[in-house]
Amino acid sequence: MQNASSPAQDRAELAGAGRIVVKVGSSSLTTPDGHIDRERIRDLADVLAERRAAGTEIVLVSSGAMAAGIGPMGLPARPRDLATQQAAASVGQGLLIAHYTRAFAGHGLTAAQVLLTVEDLMRRVQHRNARRALRRLLDIGAVPIINENDTVATHEIRFGDNDRLAALVAHLLRADALLLLSDVDALYDDDPARPGARRIARVVDPRDLDGVAVGSAGRRGVGTGGMVTKVESARIATEAGVPTVLTSAANARAALAGEQVGTLFAAGTGRRPSTRQLWLAHATAGRGSVVLDPGAVRAVVREHASLLPAGVVKVEGDFTAGDPVDLCDEDGRVVARGLVNYDAAEIPELMGRSTRWLARELGPEYEREIVHRDDLVLLSAAER
Numbered sequence: 001m002q003n004a005s006s007p008a009q010d011r012a013e014l015a016g017a018g019r020i021v022v023k024v025g026s027s028s029l030t031t032p033d034g035h036i037d038r039e040r041i042r043d044l045a046d047v048l049a050e051r052r053a054a055g056t057e058i059v060l061v062s063s064g065a066m067a068a069g070i071g072p073m074g075l076p077a078r079p080r081d082l083a084t085q086q087a088a089a090s091v092g093q094g095l096l097i098a099h100y101t102r103a104f105a106g107h108g109l110t111a112a113q114v115l116l117t118v119e120d121l122m123r124r125v126q127h128r129n130a131r132r133a134l135r136r137l138l139d140i141g142a143v144p145i146i147n148e149n150d151t152v153a154t155h156e157i158r159f160g161d162n163d164r165l166a167a168l169v170a171h172l173l174r175a176d177a178l179l180l181l182s183d184v185d186a187l188y189d190d191d192p193a194r195p196g197a198r199r200i201a202r203v204v205d206p207r208d209l210d211g212v213a214v215g216s217a218g219r220r221g222v223g224t225g226g227m228v229t230k231v232e233s234a235r236i237a238t239e240a241g242v243p244t245v246l247t248s249a250a251n252a253r254a255a256l257a258g259e260q261v262g263t264l265f266a267a268g269t270g271r272r273p274s275t276r277q278l279w280l281a282h283a284t285a286g287r288g289s290v291v292l293d294p295g296a297v298r299a300v301v302r303e304h305a306s307l308l309p310a311g312v313v314k315v316e317g318d319f320t321a322g323d324p325v326d327l328c329d330e331d332g333r334v335v336a337r338g339l340v341n342y343d344a345a346e347i348p349e350l351m352g353r354s355t356r357w358l359a360r361e362l363g364p365e366y367e368r369e370i371v372h373r374d375d376l377v378l379l380s381a382a383e384r
């Protein structure tokens with residue numbers, strides 16, 4: 001995606017933004033022994049309230065639930081098993097919101113907890129619900145504080161990290177900017193702990209990151225995705241037209257003022273993809289795959305057609321209808337991802353058959369596509 005703006009213009013967009021999504025990581029909110037760092041929460045609320053008072057709508061995506069549950073539950077470290085993680089998040093989330101509520105109330109602002117699941121952004125009806133509720137909260141002047149609903153999320157159905165969730169929320173709400181706050185002041189070209197690592201001030205094209213050592217979570221061990229998910233988040237947001245700044249929580253005020261801190265990822269200028277397409281492309285993994293013959297690859301990639309049973313030659317994996325699956329060519333390259341309309345076990349019987357034949361022999365419900373074009377996104381390999 002092209003971008004012709006200058007560094008100063010990009011920063012000015014942040015300074016003048018009318019609606020900003022701010023994401024803050026666990027490492028910036030909790031102490032090493034697994035408790036909430038009250039001072040950091042107060043500092044963050046001060047900065048955001050200042051900006052709110054200047055008329056900007058603020059949506060906060062806050063991590064830290066699980067990290068904040070570690071101390072109160074008497075755990076020695078971040079738990080490894082899912083059930084204890086869910087329990088810790090449940091304990092920590094309540095405490096986190098209590099602290100935010102108090103800190104924002106000090107500025108006359110109402111904090112509002114919003115817990116989202118993958119389904120809330122994926123499915124059409126829930127998606128509209130989520131957007132309507134968030135918009136209403138902004139209308140009444142509240143500060144929505146979003147987190148993933150960790151207590152009910154399992155490995156199979158979760159965003160997994162709030163960096164990408166924040167980008168999807170920025171897209172959902174058509175935000176003017178996304179601010180990612182971490183414990184590191186910028187993206188560096190190498191692990192920032194290494195001598196000689198240099199700050200990257202501006203990223204205009206994904207190719208600007210060629211050769212950059214984008215590493216995983218920091219030493220504290222409470223963050224989840226490290227720089228990988230932050231860079232991915234910035235990619236999702238900028239593809240959706242939302243400029244993104246990555247910096248430390250300590251630099252939040254300067255970043256919001258448009259100062260040249262952290263790393264700025266400039267927004268693309270292409271057509272905005274749907275949240276569903278963004279989600280499919282960036283936040284899901286295929287639960288299996290279907291292999292397409294060359295004609296079907298052409299139809300899907302070049303003509304943006306739905307995938308019909310006639311073009312499928314093979315099925316792999318054990319998915320059920322509604323799951324994301326990879327669409328591969330006969331050389332095994334993934335060309336697209338989509339939400340499948342059949343269980344894996346049903347497809348062999350349908351492969352190579354025309355929809356008309358299927359409807360006549362098996363009934364009208366078999367006239368449906370394997371993947372409908374609205375539920376399908378091309379992946380970069382196909383677009384090259």
Ligand SMILES: Nc1ncnc2c1ncn2[C@@H]1O[C@H](COP(=O)(O)OP(=O)(O)O)[C@@H](O)[C@H]1O
Binds near residue numbers: 186188
């Ligand atoms: N190239 C890089 N530039 C900056 N930080 C990096 C890089 N590679 C890895 N990191 C690490 O990523 C960490 C931030 O990720 P994480 O711990 O998940 O934070 P958060 O809890 O804020 O989401 C930093 O503390 C840093 O050690």
Ligand SMILES: N[C@@H](CCC(=O)OP(=O)(O)O)C(=O)O
Binds near residue numbers: 066067089163224
């Ligand atoms: N939803 C999880 C946070 C997941 C996450 O992305 O954490 P982080 O990498 O610290 O932003 C929690 O509140 O514990």
